[in-house]
Amino acid sequence: MGTEGQLIMGAVAYDPKVVSIWDGFQKYFRARDLDFDYVLFSNYEKQVEAHFQGLIHAAWNSPLAWLQSERAAKALGRRAEAIVMRDTDMDLTSIVLVRADSGISGLAGLKGKRVAVGASDSPQAKLIPLNFLAEKGLRPNADFTVIVFDKLVGKHGDHIGGEREAARALMNGEADAACILDGNRLGFARDGTISSSATRVLAQTPPFDHCNFTVLDGAPTGLISRFRDLLLEMSYANAEVRPLFDLERLKSWLPGRTRGYAQLSAAVDRFGTIDSFVKGVAAQCK
């Protein structure tokens, strides 16, 4: 473990702005008597491994990394906790977009069609929507063809490049449908990736949750408690914090919850996405 009295957090460098965000928070925490430092990983798998090896006290985890941590902890008889998340991590949905003139009017219309998805480890642009379709009786790569836009695997879809490619494939006719996060419909329409009038939402998943700060049992409780309290008391009205919130896309931090991960959990069960990784982590730590 790191320097005594210092809280070390892990985050994944999915974008250069990550450095600005955590440098900013580091300054904020240190000004409030929390000796805070962070380590950046190139992918979530390395971060989860490092967490179980005790190299970091807390991890800013994707929903998939949360499940990896939760399941590895369970396999080791330990406990993972989601302590804090963004307001914007709660109640997201994914949508299945089709071209407005496609003639596909219901999910059954996807049979035999090409469905574009984001990165193979993206909860919102692949795992959750494909599980949703499977639950509706449409088996991926059996009832329809999946076209994967595998951008930056290991970042768990944080980099939306794959989703954007999927949306482009829909617009240029390479695909008949595209799976994206609900909010990206607005974003892609604004930046011209898609035309909102030329597309139609065929289906929407139930709500699910996204990232969280994960801690494992045995983490230094005083430091974690101080970290949690400082996060929760941050205000968007504070000019020091607001640019960081804007970069990290939140208006407030909220206490963590785990009930929003059921759909992703069902998806990884169905597709076996993280089984071998979780076994590997558990084996390393036994």
Add this chain to the structure above:
Amino acid sequence: MQIDVDLGPLGFLEGGHLLIKRALRNAGAGKSITVTGTSPELEIDLRSWCRDEGHNLELRPRNGEQTTRAAIVNGGAEAKRWTGAQRAGQADAAQTDGVVSHAPRRWGLAARGATVEAGSPEFDFHLVDKIEVWADDAARLYAQAVAAQWDPRTAIPWDAKFELDDDVEDAIVQLMTYLIENETAALIIPSRFIAQLHPHFREVMQLLAVQAADEARHIDVFTRRGLMKRDHLGLSTIGGQASLKTLVDEPEFAIASFLLSVLGEGTFLSLLWFIERYAPDPVTAAVAKLAAQDEGRHVAFGIAHLTQHLNNDSSFRVRLADSVRRRHDALQHTAGLNAEVFDALVLLAAGSWDPGDLRRGHQRVMDLTKEMDEGRQKRLRRLGFSEQEAAEISSLHTRNFM
């Protein structure tokens, strides 16, 4: 009062979001509005937009209807964003506190009179104090400068037919070469200070920008006149460049403005009118006249802001006088005005090689230097220098004129 927004078939992205944003702003933080609409994607868009904006969304059951019904509680993020924001003075400089005495660097590029979000980045502007840069007359001079812009293509009779004696043409080419060099200094100096000036002093920034544009045009027309009948321009000397370098190197705006605008360009006014008067061809006369009209404004601004500066801090007069003495000392071992320029002026004023004409030409140049000296002394007295001080300072002004 409850605010209800009925979007009808209007899509969220088609402008529906504007109606919702307006309603939420009118309702205020913590207050709720209702939204109804029949656009098929409205529910999806409301969900993601409210999440991103920090508003609380409650979707009402559809009961088999096409219509989306929702209640949205304003999460207050917009109000929080503007907590601690500051009004950056007033757009109208004439209003009380319109132009502040010290412009905060964090106001940055914001328009004067705009509301600036707290925590905005600080810009590295050096000229942030009103006393150093401001003149109440700046807006008037700027408007005058914009109205007086001329087009080199049409304002100068480039097609006029004339043939000059080779020596006279050479003299004109040498004068143009000298003018280009000096006007280049006069372009670089305000341009450098524009980049250091806090944009809060908008009218000064605009005026300096037009001043630089004036000089760009002067360089253009002097170059074109110089090359009308020759393939090459004339001579550039160490003495001339050394003199201009002391201006370009001057780090302080007010002192640079004093040396360049009040003393240098002031002296140039006499020179340009002299060239216009004795010009042997209509093109030379026109370029000198148009440049002189522009230079008059540059001098006026220099005097206006230095007068205001000295009204607030009369001790600054001592520093201005010292700057001339310092420059004189730095240049005392240089030649000053290059001999070719002096000779060219004599020949121009003589109009021929006739000995009698040359004597008259020489006398006219002597009269010019006297007129330049008197003009400098007059402007120095306007800045509050005594007659004795004005005479001393003027006598120390660079022999290179600018």
